[in-house]
Amino acid sequence: MALATSYLVATNKLDDIFNALLSAKAPSSLTTGFLKTLGFTSSNDALYVRLFKDLGLIDSSNVPTEKYFRFLDQAESKKVIAECIEEAYSDLFALNKKANELSEADVKGKFKTLTQGTKEDNIINLMAKTFKALCDYADWTSKSSIKPPDTPETKTTKSQEPSVEVPIIAGHKKGINPSLHYNIEIHLPETRDTAVYDAIFKSLKEHLF
Template sequence: MALPTSYLTSSKNLESIFDAIRNAKAPEKFTTRFLESLDFKSTSDRLVIGVLKALGFLDAEGRPQERYFRFLDQTQSAAVLGEAIEEAYSDLYQINKQAHTLSKADITNKLKTLSQGQLSEAVLDKISMTFGALAKLADFGKRPAVAIQSEEQADQSILPNPVSTASGVSTKTLGGLHYNIQIILPESRDPKVYDALFRSLREHLLL
């Protein structure tokens, strides 16, 4: 089940914690001591470490991961957080692609279904609250720069460069990117059917 069971008991400092993370040098390990060095000494604040692990910011040992470092770029941190939320709560997003727009009550009900009654009402309430608090800080309409960069590279191309193969799979290059086009041939013993298919393929690739 792609549904984090890590949650906060209070979200009042969540935005401040993320701001502090962005403005601090990434630690070798994100520990309670590091969190306290950022002036977050409450026991409820310590729960954010588990949430960061669930979001893929930290590994199981608390070491910052690639997503953590991308988050430090303030121009894309909200988008990185949105990406992390959609991945961590993927089961919820399979039910509703706009899960972050749902009310807390709706989120709680959907989490109850996803957890198949394995979580108490109190825990479900905290998970819903945590999800909602994270969603308020995220940008779901803007993809992180890593994904946008690939599209910019594709836009730099003038013409696609087709390369034919002999296996029913065609490869096209576009701005340094490679696309494989796989053809599933129909079941037929008539050679004219295959001739027509490959003739059409050649015509489209050469456009």
Template sequence: MALTNSYLTSTKNLESIINSVINAKAPDRFTNKFLEDLGYKSSNDRLVVGMFKALGLLDDSGQPLQRYYEFLDQTQTGKILAIGIEEAYGDLFNLRKDAQNMSNDEVKNKLKTLTQGQKSDKVIGLMAMTFRAFCDLADWSEETEIQGSSENTAVQNERNDFAGFEKRGSKVPKTDMNLHYNIQIHLPETTNMAVYDAIFQSLKKHLL
């Protein structure tokens, strides 16, 4: 079951904790003491340790994993959070691929179904609140960037195909795009008609 049982009882310090963590040196082990040293001594704040484990940032003993070090890169923090959330709440994303856009009430209803009534309404509410809080801090734009990159790659491939065609003098490659090529032929100045005949025979062979 890809649905973490970890949750926070308060999310008011969540963004502040994350900011403090990514600006601090990675500890050998992420413990309650480490959080206290960062200024977070509340028992509510300590529950972040369990969530970091659920998000794949820490192992069961609290030792930072590779994802934790990637998380410290502030240009990637939001994206790493999104990846961890999708794994920790995989069952939610199986029900709806854009689960990060669900309202708090929608999340609660889905969680009730997924937990088959084994969780109290209070716990369901806290789980939904935690999910929404982390989603709001994550960066979900990666899919759009990948799609844009794919489109750019397709256009570049078309350009490369055409460049190769110009060099090889071969037939225009078949593509899924409806493109029209305008080809200009610059004929050499000559009085030898055999040269022109050879050129047009080659064009007929390769283009028509």
């Protein structure tokens, strides 16, 4: 579980910075210096670096992550950001699965509860504004089509459920019970003594009929 506590003082540049990142070559390290090369030189712009860390776009050393490279695919960018938001604010989404649809006032209330009063009201307000700005940018209509490889647990489908094969008996038709016929061959010894034959047939009658 997690709750991102980073915030922006002003969110009006959020779309511009995301678009600038999409147009630029991925940096080896995303720092305030890199943002300055993109034209974002304000001290407030430096706050984006910490926000990107909370979103999982860069690691603790400011190095772009796998999520960042997925974000660079413009067909997936806003979907990836939606995934990042859900993970970075998982505590909030645990309270409301559709937290992205909450009003700013409702988000403030939830943040106060989740931070247990450890944040001042002005910080809570900025956190809520930042969350709402991110949600407005993200695409919530569907998740990213790029998914991690399936695990054995996620591969189970109906087609893989165990099935029972019913053996088919040759000559058997639906509604008709099959019947069995036995042909027994007896090789009689050569003899003129009829008593021998009588004994054989008597034994067959007792054991087979």
